[in-house]
Amino acid sequence: MSTDDANNLNVAILGSTGSIGTAAVEVISKLYPKYSAWGLSAHSRLDQLVEQANFCGSKRVVAACRDNLAKLQTGTFPVGCELTSGPDALVELAQADEVSIVVAAIVGSAGLASTLAAARAGKRLALANKEALVIAGSLVTAAVKSSGGEIIPVDSEHSAIFQAIHAGRASQVKRVILTASGGPFRTWTRQQMLAATIESALAHPTWQMGRKITIDSATMMNKALEIIEARWLFDLPSDKIHVIVHPQSIVHSMVEFDDGSVVAQLSPPDMRLPIQYSLTYPERLSGPCRTMDWTKSWTLDFEPVDTERFPAIELGWEVARRGGTSGAVLNAANEAAVELFLQGKIRFVDIVDGCRRILNEHNYDPNPTMDELQKLDRWSREEIIRWATVR
Ligand SMILES: NC(=O)c1ccc[n+]([C@@H]2O[C@H](COP(=O)([O-])OP(=O)(O)OC[C@H]3O[C@@H](n4cnc5c(N)ncnc54)[C@H](OP(=O)(O)O)[C@@H]3O)[C@@H](O)[C@H]2O)c1
Known part of the structure; x- marks a missing residue:
């Protein structure tokens, strides 16, 4: 279900195995051949990625985590489909010349680099990965502006x-x-x-x-x-x-x-x-x-x-x-706290209490660089874990 017709639009779905990604595969299959799922990516669910690639006839798939790739038999991907791996491969897929639209559907800060890459490459960014804007809203929106790209939100609100x-x-x-x-x-x-x-x-x-x-x-x-x-x-x-x-x-x-x-x-x-x-804006097409x-x-x-x-x-x-830095700190503290809650290590109410504490404690900078945001991301996660342990 991939198309070489120049009038048709190739889509890269980053995080195709998730809730949004799976729904995007379904929507695109109904809109074929005008839209096709040219590229897909997964993190842990590589068997589902194989199924999706065969269903969509995708031309490139990314296994975001190289360690998970070892468990997979590459022969199962469709003929002519390129398999790449690692975080750099996600960025390359987001920037690929063949791709017109990038559905950014990776969860959390793991989606930031590829979302930013799509913004810099002037793609239409169908944005589900809200965390990218929370962490680095000024950088992502500036990249869209200077590249001539656009963001069309996927979040229903x-x-x-x-x-x-x-x-x-x-x-x-x-x-x-x-x-x-x-x-x-x-x-x-x-x-x-x-x-x-x-x-x-x-x-x-x-x-x-x-x-x-x-x-x-x-x-x-x-x-x-x-x-x-x-x-x-x-x-x-x-x-x-x-x-x-x-x-x-x-x-x-x-x-x-x-x-x-x-x-x-x-x-x-x-x-x-x-x-x-x-995907279709400004058109409104019938769909599923x-x-x-x-x-x-x-x-x-x-x-x-x-x-x-x-x-x-x-x-x-x-x-x-x-x-400034406050979005990156809040996002990282929340991601880490949610993980601790899901592991049974903190109570439900501790999630937001912990985020408030880390946000108050951090050294605020109104104009951070990406390097600084990444450092604060690591710091916030470590602080949440430390706080959860010593309380
Ligand atoms: N679900 C919704 O209805 C909804 C609504 C509005 C906005 N959103 C936003 O959409 C985004 C995705 O949400 P979701 O509910 O679809 O999440 P999800 O079901 O957990 O799916 C997350 C996707 O990201 C991939 N992924 C996870 N960790 C990764 C990593 N470290 N590197 C690369 N890829 C990774 C997963 O791969 P594997 O599955 O292969 O591990 C999966 O494809 C979030 O930002 C969320 O806030 C979701």
Whole structure:
């Protein structure tokens, strides 16, 4: 399912074996031959990568981790498909001349280098890897600007804002309103959250996602990261980025203009829709997604967000306001803390408490280099582990 027709568009899906990556493979298969999955990448699930490469007829696959490659029989990839490995190979795939669109769907800071490479190469960046903007929003957006590339958000909230914001002038946007499902602990007290188990935190009520983002949804750190993402994507000050809880996940976000009009985007919760839109924009093509059933009654509820029970939200506003090194520190502390929680080494509530502590302790720099961001990333992870051990 790869195409050599010059009018058709080759897509590289970085992180094709994940929740977003798998959905992207499906969407692209329905849009073939206009779009084809020319390149794919995986980290640990190499058997799935082989299956995907055969299904898509991909021309290049990347095994991001060389150690995992040893377990794989290369003969199983389709004839003519080049197999490369390691983090540099991810960057090369993101920059390949044959590729027009890069779906950045690697989870966490592991996706930063390839996302930045796609931005520098002037690609259309279909961005799911929000962590890249949280860590290095100024560098990624500057790279897009100077290369003539573009970012089309995949995150459903930012896709909604991207669609709604064009209903008026940028200077007349009063605020954007990110909706949040509230996650599995929407109605839990802080006392109940003290005893939250891994299983209960992974039981998201409306979305099927990877483990890291599912825990981020439970702490609402995901919404904090999205506040920061919105700050960079739409060049908005933090006080114009609001959050409300909307348990049904039908209204994916809204933009309020100076005249009081609120423009929203609605659809059933299905990530295939924003993925497809990021590929086809400005076209809107029919695809595999579920649509609203207007013959039935819908109830849409909205509640103010409770920052006492979900203190992560305040971290999002703070980091969106301060920028500099604070995003890299928050992101790394959160990634490490989520991992510790999933290993049963810290409590659920410790995730955000630990992030607050590390953020307060770090040496803030308003204009960091990439080297500095990488050093702080390592420092934050070590500090979280140290804090979790000595407490
Ligand atoms: N899932 C959603 O509905 C959703 C919605 C909005 C935004 N997002 C964002 O999309 C991104 C992906 O989320 P996800 O839920 O799809 O995650 P996921 O299911 O955990 O998938 C992550 C992908 O990244 C790969 N990967 C993991 N560690 C890597 C490393 N060190 N180097 C290179 N590749 C690595 C994985 O490979 P293997 O599987 O082969 O190990 C997999 O392909 C995240 O930034 C998330 O915040 C997700």
